[in-house]
Amino acid sequence: MHPVTGLLTVLDTVLLVRTAPCEFEVRFTPPVWFGAIFGPSMQSQPFIADDGTSFLGNFLVDAEAHWGRGESRALWSGPWTEETVGGDVVLEAGAATVDGECLLVIRRLGETSGDLQEVLQTAREQSLRFEDLFRSDEERKKYQRYLEAEIQKRTRELEDTVRQLRQTVFDLNVAKAEADRQREYFRSLFQNTPEAVVLLDGKGLVVDFNSAFEELFGLSLEVAEGRSIDDLIVPPNKREEARQLTEESHGNRVVKVQDTVRRRQDGTLVPVSIVGAPVVIGDVGIGVLSTYRDNTEQKRAHQRLQDAFIDVVETVSRAMEMSDPYTGGHQRRVAKMASRVGEVLGCDESWLEGIYIGGLLHDIGKISVPSSILVKPGQLREEEWLVLKSHTILGFEILSGASLPWRVDLMARHHHEKLDGSGYPDGLKGDQVNLESRVLAVCDIVEAMSTHRPYRPARPVASIIEELRSGRGTAYDEAVVDAMLSLIEAGEFPFPVEPIPE
Ligand SMILES: [Fe+2]
Ligand SMILES: [Fe+2]
Structure with a gap:
């Protein structure tokens, strides 16, 4: 209990x-009787004294004038009676x-004061002279002595209360100054952090954000x-992701989204990573603090590295x-074709990247095949054919040492x-x-059929289509053949016979 609450309770x-x-x-x-007399809601609302017809109302007319003079000396109403259940x-x-604040104290008096109050109340009500109420001078003097003693006692009590109040006002001012300092400290942290930070309420509505956020998204x-x-x-296209992020952050846990995009005020997109952290006071979550890191530079650096690779x-x-x-140009043409087929099949960006690299390197094992075999016109002998076929195994061995995110060795x-099962080198079937x-x-x-070779001319498009159709579902994957046929029909393939310009 606050010491002043204790003191007020005692008094x-x-x-x-x-x-x-x-x-x-x-x-x-306040004590219970205050609510019983003046209504139970005065703690959450201002206490408004009534229209001035009551005793308290009358006293407040004098009190207003007293406060107007700014006097620290107390003005007392004298006792009055209120009826309660x-x-x-x-x-x-x-x-x-006190310290510029107009204070009103209402005190319940004890039983002895009750007797006195009864006398005073009667005197007021009947407009009798104070002296007339007493049967003798001795009785009047007795009450006068009592009154003087009471006045002295209450003056001391009021002085104590005023001292306590002064101390409390001082303590409150110190606490307020500390609270202001801390608020300024956290405000400074919030504003000056280089990350874009936004504070949201429990419904995901913007409460505040810092200058980095303002700059990143062009918002005021x-x-x-x-x-x-x-x-x-x-x-x-990121609405569902954002909805989940907000929902999970309000579940009182930190949520991260590593690689996503958000929209600036001018409509352009910015790559970001997001961390959403709940703001909790006591046990109650009151909102979310979300931090947005701009990944533009990181993305550019990654892209530069990827391009170099x-x-x-x-x-x-x-x-x-x-x-x-x-x-010449075979592997590069195969790589480009494979990427386009992958796009038609709906493969994702990483997969397309992988098959492009795989396409560029799929025949790398041919570096061990003598040129005399590679460029030999006419049919190869059995042993030459075996050497040519071995480019698949050697390519696998060369590439299996590379630590890449795609299985280019298997490609x-x-x-x-x-x-x-009629292929080589492993005679795999179906899903294998x-x-x-x-x-x-x-x-x-x-690509091979569409280019001229020493031992045969390039085959016409119709012949290539025929070959694909006859092998569809037996030698070749049906979906892949369909994708390739659609690209041939669209005029994308085969590429011109001339090598791709360097
Ligand atoms: Fe090839
Ligand atoms: Fe090959």
Whole structure:
């Protein structure tokens, strides 16, 4: 219990601070009788004294004038009686000004005071002279002595109360200064952090954000405050992700989204990582603090690295094709075809990237095949044919040492496998051949048939289509053949016979 609450309880006194004429705010927990007389809701609402017809109302007319003078000396009302369900209660009110605040105290008086109150009340009501109430001078003097003693006692009590109040006001000012300092400290942290930070309420509506957030999304707080964060910065295709993020953050746990995008005010998209953390006071979650990290630079750096890697792979691919001038550009054409087929099949970006790299390197094992075999016109002898076929195994061995996110080693090994088991080197069937190798197998054959070789001319498109149709579902994957046929019909393939410009 607050020490002042304890003191007020001991004195059976209510302390009120004037907020407007005849309007007061109750400070500290009042005694039960206060609610019984003046109504139970005065703790959450201002206590408003009535229209002036009651005793308290009359006293407040004098008290207002007293406060107007700003006197710290107390003005006392003298006792009066209020009726309650539990019986009559004798009260007394005092008004004083302390540290610029107009204070009103209402105190319940004890039983002895009750006797005196009865006398005073009677005197007031009947307009009798005070002296007339007493049977003798001795009786009057007795009451006068009693009154003087009471006045002295109450003056001391009021002085104690005023001292306590001064201390309390001082303590409150110190606490307020500390609270202001801490608020300023956290405000500074919030504003100056380089990450874009937004504070949302329990419904996902914007309460506040810092300057980094303002800069990242081109929003002003005047426009955004009170609006849904989802409506402000979430593009339509990320609505579900954002809804889940908000829902999980309100479940009182930290939620992260690593690689996503949000929309700026001008409609452009910005790649971001998001961390949503619940804001909890006591056990109650009151909102979410979301941090947005701009990934633009990271993405650019990653893209530069990726471009450099593809450049290296394309260079390796070009270098090895130099040993077989008749098939120059073969791997690069297969790589591009395979990417387009993958797009038609609905494969994701990473898969398309993988098959492009796999396409560029699928024949890398041919570096161990003598040029005399690679460029030999006419039919190969059995042993030459075995050497040529071994490019799949050697390619696998070369690439299996590479730590890449895609199985390009399997693409090199299995791009001559056929679904009916008639391919090489392992004679795999059906699902044993992965999708990448099935796509490469079709692209490899289309590219090979469409280019001129020492031992045969390029085949016409109709002949290529016929070959694909006859092998559909037996040698070649049906979906892959359909995708390739749609691209041929659209005029994308086969590529021109001339090598792709370097
Ligand atoms: Fe091959
Ligand atoms: Fe090939």
